[in-house]
Amino acid sequence: MNNNILITSAGQRVSLVRSFQKELKKIYKDGKVFTVDFNPSLSPACHVSDGYRKVKRVTDKSYIDELISICKELEVRLIVPTIDTELLILAENKDLFLREGIIPIVSSLNFIKKCRDKRIINEFFVENNIDIPREVDKNNLTFPFFIKPFDGSLSKDIFIIRKESELTPYHFSNEKLMFMEYIDHDDHDEYTVDTYYDKNGNLKCVVPRKRIFVRAGEVNKGVTHKNEIVNYVNNRLSKIQGAIGCLTMQFFFNPISKRIIGIEINPRFGGGYPLSYLAGANYPRFLIDEYMQNQDISFFEDWEDKLLMLRYDHEILVHNYLEENSSVSNIKIYDQVK
Structure with a gap:
């Protein structure tokens, strides 16, 4: 029986790979966590995984066939995607994949489309009684305000406009840009909320983690908080049709007024998820139990409050490195953390 897991677009997600390795070994002694990436020989996560493959870009017409072939060869049972661009095509x-006995941990196409369009996810928030930033009238501007694309990611094309002189013709000509209320970071804390939804779309865990410092779009310093956001999400999003696995939700929270503002939902593991895992929210184990052991997941709230994560750079050294190496890795690596 196939008891292996594949993490796609592995990149620098070393902690995520290791968490799956640790949890999988507890159940399946011979289970392996493989990875794929467009450039695996330069991916730290690929080198700490149990083996890797090189894949074409997700936009390539042969990507799906190639991924299925890799999964069959490596006897993969679960696929865990990690970037937005993979979600739609998966x-x-x-x-x-299901016909081949391979389970992609990806939400329904309808829900992913909602998440990929910030205009639609705003409607979803409103329908579920979740506050959102107010829309700014382009013909009657009040400053400051915030501009972002409805389909953006990685902080591209995001602007804070504080005065009229900062506006350019591009801001008005690009139809993808949304003009929104500016949420002042002096008054509001930004939270990523790691949620887990079972295969029936039922909420099973909620972990708010405050984003203290972000580097290159990923949380570098963060802390878990059992605050008002937990009940807010529980009461409003206890079930999402079509949602499965880890969903990362973005909220702003005013600790004085207690206003909570929904920003977006990314239906995948976020870069800062390792903090929630180390706090006890064991989503890799939830996935293994639910999809490989066919077990039900109980609601879990016994994760550690006020756990601070401080990240730092670390080295993965690859000996006898060969460029364009696309085979399953058996290269000896040196990792200072044992």
């Missing part, structure tokens, strides 16, 4: 082709 959801569109989910049945192709």
